[in-house]
Structures are given as structure tokens and as C-alpha cells.
Amino acid sequence: MNNFSRKNHSEKNRKRRKKNEDSDFYSKDNISSRENNRFSMKSSKKHGIKNFNESDKVRTNLSSNRRKPLNKSKNEISTKSHYLNKELVNNKNFDDWIWGKHSVYEALISERAINRIWCTSEIFSSEKFYTLLKDLKLKGVLIEEVSWNRLSQLTFGASHQGAALQLASSKTISLEELIKFSKTNSTNPIILALDGITDPHNVGAIIRSAEAFNSKGIVIPQRRSAGLTGTVAKVAAGALEHLPVSRVVNLNRALAELKKNGFLIVGLSGNGKLSISNFHEKTPLVVVIGSEDKGISLLTQKKCDFLLKIPLKGKTSSLNASVAAAISLFHLTGN
Structure with missing residues (x-):
């Protein structure tokens, strides 16, 4: 009995020791794992801060790299615009x-x-x-x-x-003066009226042709027309000195006034029903010439007694305004 009790007591002690050892082992493991976790968290934080700093540096480098060309381009644009403005000033003729x-x-x-x-x-x-x-x-x-x-x-x-x-390169006269001047020098005078011709080269070329074919004057509106600038005078090649020009506030009112004074109003139009070669009227004439892109305005067409067309035989559907004016004057003065 004593032996049995001793054995039981020793076994119980053994089991207690084992439990204590196991618990010590697990507690040590837990402590070490906790320490490891703390260490890993600290290291991860450090790595995170490092990574953040590195990424921040990359971002700042990228932004600085991006900003530099933008500033460069702005400077380039400003210098370009400066030189362009200077070039425009130099190219624009301010002599007049x-x-x-x-x-x-x-x-x-x-x-x-x-x-x-x-x-x-x-x-x-x-x-x-x-x-x-x-x-x-x-x-x-x-x-x-x-x-x-x-x-x-x-x-x-x-x-x-x-x-x-x-x-202006030349003085203009009133419409009344132009009518009086044209009738004193000729029985059947021809006056040209320009409707919406804004190109000074075309106006200059028309003035040159008009003077060459003994036209008695030109009527131009205040708006939607090139004025008597230096370019017009240059292209006219001296014709502006010998041909009176009247600049009117309203072209349609001017045409009505010319009609009252015995002038027949004819317009040049691609849609005209009568060919210019078949027109044989012997009377004072006003020939209306429109712009190349729009032609004579609808309101001005209504003021015309005849709409004449220049017959074209090629594939080209229209003529330059100054060329059309020269051809019409050749036909009308020949009659």
C-alpha cells in the first residue's frame, strides 16, 4: 500500500512538472512571438516610412521634372508671341x-x-x-x-x-458732283459701282481698267469695301489720279439716285439671263460688280434693270472681279 501510494505520488509530481514545463514552453513561445511581432511591426513601420519617403521623393522629382518643361514652354510662347507681335508691327505699314x-x-x-x-x-x-x-x-x-x-x-x-x-491716297467727291462731271464730258457715260469688294488689289485693278476704258467714275460704299489706301493706289498704277471716286453711305440709295438722273443700272452675274455680247443699249450706264464669293447682293440685284452674264466656255465657273470688270468694259465701250 505504501509502495502504491508512493508511486502515485511520484507520478502526480511528474505530471505536474510536465505541465509546468509545457506551460513555460508555451509562455516563452508567446513572449518570443510577441517580441517578433513587435519587431516586425517596428520594421514594417520603418520600411513604410522609408517607402513613403522614397515615393515622396519620386513624386517630387517627377513633379519638378514636369514643371520644368512647362515653364520652358511658357517662356518659349511668350518670346514667340513677343517676336510675332514685333514682326506684325514691322510688316504693317503705318505710313498713312x-x-x-x-x-x-x-x-x-x-x-x-x-x-x-x-x-x-x-x-x-x-x-x-x-x-x-x-x-x-x-x-x-x-x-x-x-x-x-x-x-x-x-x-x-x-x-x-x-x-x-x-x-486716303486720293480725295473722293460727292455723288452729285460725279453725275455732273460724267454728263458734261460724255453723252453715254459709264460708271462702275462696286458691291462688297473688300480686297484692295481687286479695287486697284478695277480702277486701272476703268480709267483705261474711259469710264467716268467709280462708286464705292462706306462699308464692305476697300478704301482708297496706298495698296489701291499702287495697284491702280496712277489711274487713281485721273478717275473720280465717290464714296457713298448706302449703295442702293446711290443707285436709285443715279436712276433718277437717267442712268440704266446693269449688274454682272453668273445667273444673268442676257449675255453681255447681246446687250446693245445706248444710254448712260452704271455697271455693278460684286465680290467673287458672294456676287451682287440680292437687294442690289433688285435695283438692277438688267443682269448680264459673261459667257464662259471652259470648266472654270467664275472670274476674278477685276477681270470681269475689264471684260464688261471692253464689250460695253465697243458698242
Whole structure:
């Protein structure tokens, strides 16, 4: 019995020891695993911070790399625009321009030939300029009220003081004077009326042909037409000095006035029903020539007594306005 009890007691002690050893082992494992976890978390945090710093550095490098070409391109654009603006100023011929309110005023009272005037509303309504500008408008000078910024654009930033003008290469006369002049020199005069021809080269070439075929004058509207600029005078090759030009406020009213004074109004049109070679009227004539792209406006066509066409035999459907004018004058003066 004693032996059995001793054995049981020793076995119990053994089992207790084993349990304690196992528990110690597991607790050590837990402690080590916790330490490992702490270490791994610390290292991961460190790595995370490092990675974040590295990624941040990459981002900043990329952004700096991106910013540099943008700044470069902005500088390039600004320099390019600067040189382009300079080139435009050099290319634009300002020989026939006057700006500055005192200079403009002196040009107005000296009765120089003027093509166009730009001014601000303050200048236009001022006591000094209002009467002068109103009289010039009635004489056919194109006057535009523009903003200060628009005037700065037109003069490329010059000190314009709210007023600028472009001189004409020749003085214009009133429609009444043109009618009187044409009838005193010829029984069947021919006058050309230009509708919407804005290209100065075409206007200059038409003036040259008109003078060569003994036309008695040209009628041009204030708007939608090239004025008597230096380019027009150059292309006209001296013809502008021998051919009177009347600049009217409204072309259709001018045509009605010419009709009252015995002129027959004929228009050149690709849709005309009568060929110019079959037209044989012996009377004072006004030949209306429209622009190449739009031709004679519908309202002006209604004012015409005849719409004449130039017969074309090739595949080309239309002619240059100055060429059409020369051909029509050749046919009409030959009759």
C-alpha cells in the first residue's frame, strides 16, 4: 500500500512538472512571438516610412521634372508671341496712319483725304470733334466708334489718346458732283459701282481698267469695301489720279439716285439671263460688280434693270472681279 501510494505520488509530481514545463514552453513561445511581432511591426513601420519617403521623393522629382518643361514652354510662347507681335508691327505699314487727338484734329481741319477714322465714344461726342466727324461721315468717310482697348490693338499699343485715322491716297467727291462731271464730258457715260469688294488689289485693278476704258467714275460704299489706301493706289498704277471716286453711305440709295438722273443700272452675274455680247443699249450706264464669293447682293440685284452674264466656255465657273470688270468694259465701250 505504501509502495502504491508512493508511486502515485511520484507520478502526480511528474505530471505536474510536465505541465509546468509545457506551460513555460508555451509562455516563452508567446513572449518570443510577441517580441517578433513587435519587431516586425517596428520594421514594417520603418520600411513604410522609408517607402513613403522614397515615393515622396519620386513624386517630387517627377513633379519638378514636369514643371520644368512647362515653364520652358511658357517662356518659349511668350518670346514667340513677343517676336510675332514685333514682326506684325514691322510688316504693317503705318505710313498713312495718324494717331493722337491733337494730330488727328489738325489732319481733319486741314481737309486732307481721309479713308477711315477710329475713335472712342468720348472723342466722338466731344465738342471739338463732333461737328467735324459728322460732316466727314456725310462725305463718305468711314467713322468707327471703338473701345480704348480695340484702338490699342489696331495701333499695336501706341499712345493714341482715343483717336486714329488712315489717310486716303486720293480725295473722293460727292455723288452729285460725279453725275455732273460724267454728263458734261460724255453723252453715254459709264460708271462702275462696286458691291462688297473688300480686297484692295481687286479695287486697284478695277480702277486701272476703268480709267483705261474711259469710264467716268467709280462708286464705292462706306462699308464692305476697300478704301482708297496706298495698296489701291499702287495697284491702280496712277489711274487713281485721273478717275473720280465717290464714296457713298448706302449703295442702293446711290443707285436709285443715279436712276433718277437717267442712268440704266446693269449688274454682272453668273445667273444673268442676257449675255453681255447681246446687250446693245445706248444710254448712260452704271455697271455693278460684286465680290467673287458672294456676287451682287440680292437687294442690289433688285435695283438692277438688267443682269448680264459673261459667257464662259471652259470648266472654270467664275472670274476674278477685276477681270470681269475689264471684260464688261471692253464689250460695253465697243458698242
